[in-house]
Amino acid sequence: MYKIQVFNKISQKGLELLGKDKYILGTDIQEPDGILVRSQELKNMDLPSSLKAIARAGVGVNNIPIDSCSEKGIIVFNTPGANANAVKELTICGLLLASRKIIEGIEWTNSLSNEDGPIDKKVEQGKKAFKGGEIKGKRLGVIGLGAIGVLVANAAHSLDMEVLGYDPFMSIDSAWNLSRGVDKAETLQELLEKSDFITIHVPLLEQTKYMIGREEFSLMKKGVKLLNFSRNELIDVVALKEAIEEGIVDKYVTDFPEEEILGMDEVLCVPHLGASTAESEENCAIMAVNELKDYLENGNIRNSVNYPECVMPRRSPSYRISIVNHNIPNMVGQITTLLADAHINIDNLLNKSKGKYAYTLLDVAEQPTKEIIDSIENIEGIIRVRVL
Structure with a gap:
């Protein structure tokens, strides 16, 4: 049985996939094999030696101690693209809010009363203060063409905007999904200089902070909407x-309110609804x-932020x-030599690396003994070994 510690409210449709015959779920699980989490802060948590993986139901992992997990061989997963459509829809909403003074008009309308005359007349007299513009024909610069950026670019193009995208690290999948009507900027400078609207869809990394x-502003x-x-x-x-x-x-629309910009007329702060x-x-x-x-059942790694896809x-x-x-060098050679010396045939093998860490899967015809596993664990540089 695998023991899973659950933080925050994880959708039941997800939890139902963990059958009761193999998994025990709870908020106070001792020595868990895995953790499911959303926003719970784990950086001060004493990570148990039993913990093999953490899955974040979301994209950002700033609440997880990545470096510590990597050193302990704990695989950290996130869910890129799972919330992409929700963020895309809110971004399109943001384009319209930035262009049409909709919120300002609603706030003014809610302040009206019949005491000083009919509301319909006041509306007709006052609406000119909230005149805006249309997004059709305007150029939108999309910085970052990952799962969300591609959806935003395609949606804006379908709304008759001219779209200019910039992403020097765009994946093959993103390239396949991007509309042919989206133009490519060769540099960030080109995008910044040409765009009437600019939207950002990149992860927060040291190089993007x-x-x-x-300089970019x-x-x-003049009058760009960001x-x-x-x-x-x-x-x-x-x-x-x-x-x-x-x-x-002219207008800044953000899903991440900060004290320095709250209350500014040119800023619309959304309470992190992406x-x-x-x-x-x-x-x-x-x-x-x-x-x-x-990962727990088959050893497969998909969408890990600290270990390679394997x-x-x-x-x-x-x-x-x-x-x-x-x-480190010769790791696979040492492992396969140990298995060969024990007369264990390798049916299949896959080895991948990511920065300082690597991961290896081997399918063997017969069950390796405890002595063989102990020998593999004793190789310098080995962090964790499991037999599945």
């Missing part, structure tokens, strides 16, 4: 305020559970050896 600062058109539904630290908020004061940024739909929460839970389940079909009858190790 504050990627939009004074200086390249933008959207951020990714992470607040992607934008230098001090430089943003300066750009608003100078008239460079993935807050029932459908998105279900999709994330199902994806996280399937990732965790496949998926190998299972053949029956066979035994599978799952090995987590440091990425």
Whole structure:
């Protein structure tokens, strides 16, 4: 039986995939094999030696101690793309809110009363203060063409916007899914200079932190409308305020409110609603559970943030050896030599690396003894060995 500790409210549609014949679920599980989590802070948690994997039902993993998990051979999963449609829809909403003064008009309308005359007349007299513009024919610059960025670009193109995308690391899958009507910017500078609207869809990494600062704002058109539904630290908020004061940024719409910009007329702060739909929460839970389940039962790694993608079909009858190790020379050679010396034939083998760490799957014809597993564990650089 695998023991799974569950933090936060994980959709039941996901949890139902963990059959009761193989899994025990709970919030106070001792010595768990796996953890399912959403926003719960785990950085101060004492990670038990039994823990093999953490699955985050969402994309951001800033609540998980990645470095510590990597050193202990704990695979950390996230769910890229599971909430993509929800974020796409909110981004399209943000484009319209930035263009049409809809919220400002609603707030003014709610302040009216019949005491000083008929409301319909007041509406007709006052609506000119909320005149906006249309997004049709305007150019939208999409920074980051991953799962969300591609959906946003395609949707904006279907709304008759001119779309300019920039992503030097775009995947093959994203390229296949991107509409042919989306133009490619060769540089970020080109996108910033040409766009009427700019939306950011990149992960928060060391190299992307504050990627939009004074220099980037200086390249933008006067009156640009900027959207951020990714992470607040992607934008230098001090430089943003300066750009608003100078008239460079006409409207800033963000899903990540910060005290420095709350209450500014040119800023619309959404309370982090990007993935807050029932459908998105279900999709994330199902994806996280399937990732965790496949790793615990089959040793397969999909969508890990700290270890390489490593998926190998299972053949029956066979035994599978799952090995987590440091990425150092001759590791596979030492492992296969040990198995050969024990007269154990290898039916299938897959080895992948990611930075300082590597992962190996081996299917063997007969069950390896405890002595063989102990010998593999004693190889310098081995972090964790499991037989499945």
